[in-house]
Amino acid sequence: MSTALPPSDQLLYTPKEAATVLRFGRSTVYELMAEGLLRCVKRGRSRRIRRSDLEAFVNSLEPESP
Template identity: 70%
Template sequence: MSTSTAPVAPLLYTPKEAAEALRMGRSTVYELMADGTLKYVMRGGSRRIRVADLETFVASLATAN
């Protein structure tokens, strides 16, 4: 009998993980955070991007065209 559990989807992404999810470069993600286009939270000295903020950013891309 296996006791494995389903993987938990992350709620916060590092900029590198967000870049991978968005299929963008890490530098681009940092630029988007710097100009306020992509929201993030600070946790200690680390920036983290909430899943909801990634989804909002992606939705804004569709309306920007």
Template identity: 70%
Template structure:
């Protein structure tokens, strides 16, 4: 069980773990979405980050039939 505090909604960039928590999905599922090109991410040095706008775009594109 994680004791981390929820990621603030006013952030512009999220670590993959934080983005997964925001979307209520697992970390591996988040990486699968990034690999499939369904969730855009940016690379900063060796770190991968997900923009808040990319999370919103992904959620807005979901349909009742989405997996």
């Protein structure tokens, strides 16, 4: 199993790849998608997350107060 990050020019990520990029668990990514906090596209049974949606999610995160 490879721990390398997916290439940055990749347009769509699987939930597993998105979890790697975000440094979250795969189940956390599925929870975020279910809650509508992380947008995804669905084709049949497959879900993919656009790079722009990953970036938007990260940009929406609030930094922790000191």
